[in-house]
Amino acid sequence: xxxxxVSSIGKYVFLSIVCLxxxxxxxxxxxxxxxxxxxxxxxxMFFGNHLFENIKTLVxxxxxxxxxxxxxxxxxxxxxxxxFVCSLAGYGFQIYRDxxxxxLMGLLLLSMMVPFAAIMVPLFRMFxxxxxxxxxxxxxxPTISTAFLIFFxxxxxxxxxxxxxxxxxxxxxxxxxxxxxxxxxxxxxTFAAAAIxxxxxxxxxxxxxxxxxxxxxxxxxxxxITGLTAGYTTDYGILMLSVTxxxxxxxxxxxxxxxxxxxxxLGSVK
Amino acid sequence: xKKTICVAMVLLLLTSSLVFAAGKxxxxxxxxxxxxxxxxxxxxxxxxxxxxxxxxxxxxxxxDHPNVTVEVVETPWADLQQKLITSxxxxxxxxxxxxxxxxxxxxxxxxxxxxxxxxxxNGKIDLSQFAQFKVDVGTVDxxxxxxxxxxxxxxxxxxxxxxxxxxxxxxxxxxxxxxxxIELGKIVKQKTGVAMISTVANEPDFPMLMLQSAGTWMFDxxxxxxxxxxxxxxxxxxxxxxxxxxxxCVLVQDWNAYIATLxxxxxxxxxxxxxxxGSISAEPSQSGKWAVTNTPRFANIASSVNYSSQGGSGWMxxxxxxxxDVAIDFxxxxxxxxxxLYETIxxxxxxxxxxxxxxxxxxxxxxxxxxxGQKIYEDLVGYAGKVPNVKYGIYNYEARDAIARALSExxxxxxxxxxxxxxxxxxEFLMSE
Amino acid sequence: xxNSTLTKKINLYGWLFVIPAALFIFVLNFYPxxxxxxxxxxxxxxxxxxxxxxxxYARLFQDEMFLTSVGNVLTYLAIQVPIMLLLALxxxxxxxxxxxxxxxxxxxxxxxxxxxxxxxAALIFKTFFSIDGIANISLMALHIxxxxxxxxxDPFWAKAIIILTITWRWTGYNTVFYLAGLQTIDRSIYEAAxxxxxxxxxxxxxxxxxxxKPVILLTTIMxxxxxxxxxxxxxxxxxxxxxxxxxxxSQYIYNLSxxxxxxxxxxxxxxxxxxxxxxxxxxxxxxxxxxx
Numbered sequence: 001x002x003x004x005x006v007s008s009i010g011k012y013v014f015l016s017i018v019c020l021x022x023x024x025x026x027x028x029x030x031x032x033x034x035x036x037x038x039x040x041x042x043x044x045m046f047f048g049n050h051l052f053e054n055i056k057t058l059v060x061x062x063x064x065x066x067x068x069x070x071x072x073x074x075x076x077x078x079x080x081x082x083x084f085v086c087s088l089a090g091y092g093f094q095i096y097r098d099x100x101x102x103x104l105m106g107l108l109l110l111s112m113m114v115p116f117a118a119i120m121v122p123l124f125r126m127f128x129x130x131x132x133x134x135x136x137x138x139x140x141x142p143t144i145s146t147a148f149l150i151f152f153x154x155x156x157x158x159x160x161x162x163x164x165x166x167x168x169x170x171x172x173x174x175x176x177x178x179x180x181x182x183x184x185x186x187x188x189x190t191f192a193a194a195a196i197x198x199x200x201x202x203x204x205x206x207x208x209x210x211x212x213x214x215x216x217x218x219x220x221x222x223x224x225i226t227g228l229t230a231g232y233t234t235d236y237g238i239l240m241l242s243v244t245x246x247x248x249x250x251x252x253x254x255x256x257x258x259x260x261x262x263x264x265x266l267g268s269v270k
Numbered sequence: 271x272k273k274t275i276c277v278a279m280v281l282l283l284l285t286s287s288l289v290f291a292a293g294k295x296x297x298x299x300x301x302x303x304x305x306x307x308x309x310x311x312x313x314x315x316x317x318x319x320x321x322x323x324x325x326x327x328x329x330x331x332x333x334d335h336p337n338v339t340v341e342v343v344e345t346p347w348a349d350l351q352q353k354l355i356t357s358x359x360x361x362x363x364x365x366x367x368x369x370x371x372x373x374x375x376x377x378x379x380x381x382x383x384x385x386x387x388x389x390x391x392n393g394k395i396d397l398s399q400f401a402q403f404k405v406d407v408g409t410v411d412x413x414x415x416x417x418x419x420x421x422x423x424x425x426x427x428x429x430x431x432x433x434x435x436x437x438x439x440x441x442x443x444x445x446x447x448x449x450x451x452i453e454l455g456k457i458v459k460q461k462t463g464v465a466m467i468s469t470v471a472n473e474p475d476f477p478m479l480m481l482q483s484a485g486t487w488m489f490d491x492x493x494x495x496x497x498x499x500x501x502x503x504x505x506x507x508x509x510x511x512x513x514x515x516x517x518x519c520v521l522v523q524d525w526n527a528y529i530a531t532l533x534x535x536x537x538x539x540x541x542x543x544x545x546x547x548g549s550i551s552a553e554p555s556q557s558g559k560w561a562v563t564n565t566p567r568f569a570n571i572a573s574s575v576n577y578s579s580q581g582g583s584g585w586m587x588x589x590x591x592x593x594x595d596v597a598i599d600f601x602x603x604x605x606x607x608x609x610x611l612y613e614t615i616x617x618x619x620x621x622x623x624x625x626x627x628x629x630x631x632x633x634x635x636x637x638x639x640x641x642x643g644q645k646i647y648e649d650l651v652g653y654a655g656k657v658p659n660v661k662y663g664i665y666n667y668e669a670r671d672a673i674a675r676a677l678s679e680x681x682x683x684x685x686x687x688x689x690x691x692x693x694x695x696x697x698e699f700l701m702s703e
Numbered sequence: 704x705x706n707s708t709l710t711k712k713i714n715l716y717g718w719l720f721v722i723p724a725a726l727f728i729f730v731l732n733f734y735p736x737x738x739x740x741x742x743x744x745x746x747x748x749x750x751x752x753x754x755x756x757x758x759x760y761a762r763l764f765q766d767e768m769f770l771t772s773v774g775n776v777l778t779y780l781a782i783q784v785p786i787m788l789l790l791a792l793x794x795x796x797x798x799x800x801x802x803x804x805x806x807x808x809x810x811x812x813x814x815x816x817x818x819x820x821x822x823x824a825a826l827i828f829k830t831f832f833s834i835d836g837i838a839n840i841s842l843m844a845l846h847i848x849x850x851x852x853x854x855x856x857d858p859f860w861a862k863a864i865i866i867l868t869i870t871w872r873w874t875g876y877n878t879v880f881y882l883a884g885l886q887t888i889d890r891s892i893y894e895a896a897x898x899x900x901x902x903x904x905x906x907x908x909x910x911x912x913x914x915x916k917p918v919i920l921l922t923t924i925m926x927x928x929x930x931x932x933x934x935x936x937x938x939x940x941x942x943x944x945x946x947x948x949x950x951x952x953s954q955y956i957y958n959l960s961x962x963x964x965x966x967x968x969x970x971x972x973x974x975x976x977x978x979x980x981x982x983x984x985x986x987x988x989x990x991x992x993x994x995x
Contacts, residue, residue, distance in 0.1 A: 007903060018794060019812040022875065023829045026815065041835055085724045092720025104725060104933050113981040115932045117956040119735035121359065121967055125981040126735065128362030147726030167719030175716035206935050211356055214365035216343060222822045226939065230346035233525040235831065243823045244949030250818040258811060266883040352961040359750065359965060379964055383749030471856040474944045523855050553904060668963045675946035682858065696767055700963060
């Protein structure tokens with residue numbers, strides 16, 4: 001009896017410490033957003049009352065709304081396109097499984113081992129020849145189809161019963177009809193999990209946008225952040241504010257969707 | 271079934287139209303009407319110095335050419351290099367600006383690697399009135415590519431109030447050696463508790479500065495790496511290490527922290543290119559408390575003088591520009607022809623002309639309040655005239671990085687000779703094909 | 704007869720589903736890869752590239768910076784990945800306990816770091832460990848150190864902080880995967896073990912880990928892949944420094960392409976080196992995983 005209580009107290013303590021460690025940086029960036037740079041440098045750890053001042057300075061120093069909108073638009077469009085293309089493929093690989101497709105899947109998985117650094121310059125060349133530099137298409141095209149997402153949908157589709165497919169066919173539904181009318185609604189948790197992961201990846205993307213962005217107008221939030229550190233002097237207040245603003249959407253997304261997220265991941269792991 | 275395919279297609283079309291519609295619009299072809307509005311895009315860094323100077327130049331030019339607008343895009347140097355090379359390597363130059371600012375020690379490298387990217391200025395701008403060493407830095411195979419901008423002449427910038435508290439005067443720091451500087455630094459630290467100087471850790475700024483003061487560089491006359499047998503470099507690393515270990519020099523982790531040590535009074539001096547004046551002067555409470563004198567030299571090296579250079583840059587016109595002639599004329603009339611420009615930018619930013627007519631302006635002999643009434647510009651221009659000339663070569667960045675690494679290893683206790691031998695090996699490796 | 708045309712039609716559709724995604728990957732991933740391979744057979748600076756055969760690959764072995772960056776990345780791999788995955792396993796198995804209270808809260812907080820971008824994470828930790836940052840202030844307040852330590856300019860600590868940042872950022876991600884995997888394990892197995900007198904740690908090592916093997920394998924391969932390609936964190940916290948103590952292979956490629964005299968051919972060869980390492984390590988991990 002005693003042993004169990006001690007070990008369970010130990011568990012709570014351990015979990016609490018880990019949570020503290022995970023969450024502390026968020027406390028830090030939110031607090032820092034409300035303080036002046038000089039105070040942050042001196043180590044101030046409590047809320048200040050300079051939030052509005054920092055907001056005003058940030059907005060006048062950079063094109064915040066523009067960068068936020070760019071990030072949002074790129075991420076949303078990219079996520080929709082990604083989900084569309086990869087779910088179709090994952091479904092196809094699983095429901096119409098055959099030797100040829102298995103081989104293809106294996107081949108596509110190889111693409112996950114390709115370091116981005118290897119393809120970044122050839123990709124840049126291709127996109128510049130296609131006149132896609134500095135465009136939304138340019139930002140999102142390389143990330144639309146990923147072997148990981150296809151694999152994820154394929155694994156998740158294992159739980160989608162083939163009998164349903166057959167029955168739907170008998171009912172006269174076409175192949176795409178089965179996918180859109182039956183598969184998508186049933187697999188909503190999978191889509192939710194995929195959407196969260198994809199959105200987060202798109203939102204936080206750094207290296208490719210760094211290379212393909214050519215003008216201030218197409219700047220995204222991660223680039224805006226590094227832009228703030230590259231000047232001669234850094235205002236830590238507005239820097240942390242921009243980090244907070246950048247983190248908010250993904251935070252909110254996760255907070256509101258986490259149950260679905262775990263469900264969706266569960267579906268792929270079963 | 272057909273319906274669902276239709277829905278899918280429409281969705282796809284919608285998505286892709288959103289995607290493509292958000293792209294940049296095609297720019298209109300260049301017009302030949304001389305009075306049509308022209309925007310010259312300029313990439314450069316440092317709001318207190320380069321950006322400020324370029325904006326002032328834009329104003330001056332606009333007075334006579336109201337249709338020309340100069341638009342500065344703040345681009346940190348590291349980003350500028352990366353964007354430039356990315357675009358040039360992919361032959362995708364449509365997004366490059368009309369004018370860029372280029373560090374002197376990178377001009378050769380960029381021109382040699384991408385000669386078609388820059389406009390040769392021979393015959394289009396009169397460069398004869400610029401200091402010869404600056405013109406040389408921007409010349410490759412007899413063609414001039416850079417309009418020299420600022421002087422990188424170094425000085426020792428001192429907090430006169432702090433050294434006075436230690437019982438010292440500015441003249442105590444004039445014409446001295448590094449060894450003496452360290453001694454004085456110890457006195458200042460002891461008597462006031464303030465560190466003498468600061469530098470960014472793992473950056474080879476001090477060794478570079480010291481090398482140039484002795485008229486040598488990391489490459490010999492044949493362009494071969496001259497590192498491991500370079501006695502000046504050895505001495506430079508030794509002195510830098512001693513400065514740090516004795517507490518005379520504080521190491522900070524990046525550029526911002528370095529500027530902060532100046533503005534917050536954490537250090538009593540700095541030794542850097544004269545362009546640091548702009549950043550020093552940003553702290554109003556220290557007005558009147560600074561002074562300038564010349565740079566320390568080596569005690570044991572005969573060729574070493576009390577003058578050196580750090581940084582310095584020039585403007586280059588990009589070949590992809592839609593208005594190269596306007597860009598060239600702009601630069602010729604402002605940085606290459608306007609005494610008024612240099613007079614305007616000098617007091618606040620410390621941008622010292624390498625354009626000799628400007629250097630003769632009375633503005634240069636004005637006492638500067640921030641520096642206790644000292645005629646710092648007169649002094650700095652004087653220093654500039656005595657800076658030993660060195661050829662930077664095209665492998666500067668490889669060598670810089672290698673020396674930075676050697677310095678960091680030496681700080682950790684490694685033997686100087688072996689650290690430099692490694693550096694030499696690395697640079698030779700990168701130089702080989 | 705009707706069956707075979709139906710089958711044919713279904714087959715066609717099967718491929719239609721798969722082709723768009725596959726096409727994207729072929730065009731935007733494989734084709735540049737092949738193009739990069741062609742590049743790696745050329746050498747020269749800027750756009751002056753000439754055919755050089757396998758010379759670039761031979762050069763790799765004499766390149767001290769390359770070898771150091773490989774050493775750095777393997778160090779990160781050997782230390783960070785096991786710590787992170789073990790931690791994630793422990794956390795997941797704790798979170799899986801049906802009797803645990805505040806489960807949702809814990810789970811959310813643990814996953815939270817994944818909501819940050821790598822750039823943000825890097826900046827946060829860089830600020831924490833700067834000379835006048837929180838780490839120094841707290842450690843001095845607790846009298847553990849007497850004067851501020853310059854963490855990021857010390858070769859050992861710089862690596863440690865990068866490992867810390869990566870662990871902070873990715874542990875939650877792996878925890879969720881393990882949590883999902885754990886929920887497929889029947890409770891009754893644990894019950895039986897408990898009745899037999901097995902302690903919690905015995906259960907952990909003899910039930911949890913073996914049953915989670917496929918998920919563990921997946922996360923190991925993903926983490927290995929990610930660590931070998933490490934870029935964002937290193938670039939934004941230490942920029943490879945001090946010296947090249949924290950330089951990652953991807954960052955070396957970036958330097959070769961954009962900071963030094965551009966040597967795209969050689970840079971391509973270095974990136975193929977990463978590919979080979981990832982492939983070999985993944986193969987080894989899969990072999991080991993399938994054997995046990």
